[in-house]
Amino acid sequence: MTGIRKIAREAGVSPASVSRVLSNDSSFSVSEQTRARIKEVAAKYNYHPHLNRAVTPPITPRSILVLTTHSLETEAHDPYFIQVHDGIIQEASKQNIQIKAFVRFPIELLPLS
Incomplete structure (x- = not known):
């Protein structure tokens, strides 16, 4: 089975470039000549990206x-x-949670019921 490394070597580009071109990454800037060369080499080896690979959901x-x-002093x-x-x-940092603020609320102001 041919992988992206072999395609990259033959096309003269990096494996990352092959991956991004074959996954139709619209944010990846590459010349049409390079894009065509990568697709041509991939077609030569009948390479198809894994369709069942795990897709990472966007981070919310x-x-x-x-x-x-x-109080801050206490x-x-x-x-x-x-x-x-x-x-x-x-x-919070480990979990990619942003702390908006630390609000200090004096206990004397809390309602009793």
Whole structure:
């Protein structure tokens, strides 16, 4: 079975170029001559991209707003809340979640019921 590396070698381009041309990537800028050469070599070997390959879904941007009942001063002097604050930031970063804001809401202002 012929792969994109063999097609790339024969066409004189990179495997990435072959992949993008054969997947009809409209954002990829390549000359028509190069595009034709890649398609010609692929046709010569009867190459067809895998139709059942896993397609990565587009990433949906996610964001959160963090509410806390501690003032910035209280939180800054409490090692527990410093760790919680830093943990929220680290985990959000790992999960590609944007933190819109840390809102400090004094507990005295919370309704009792």
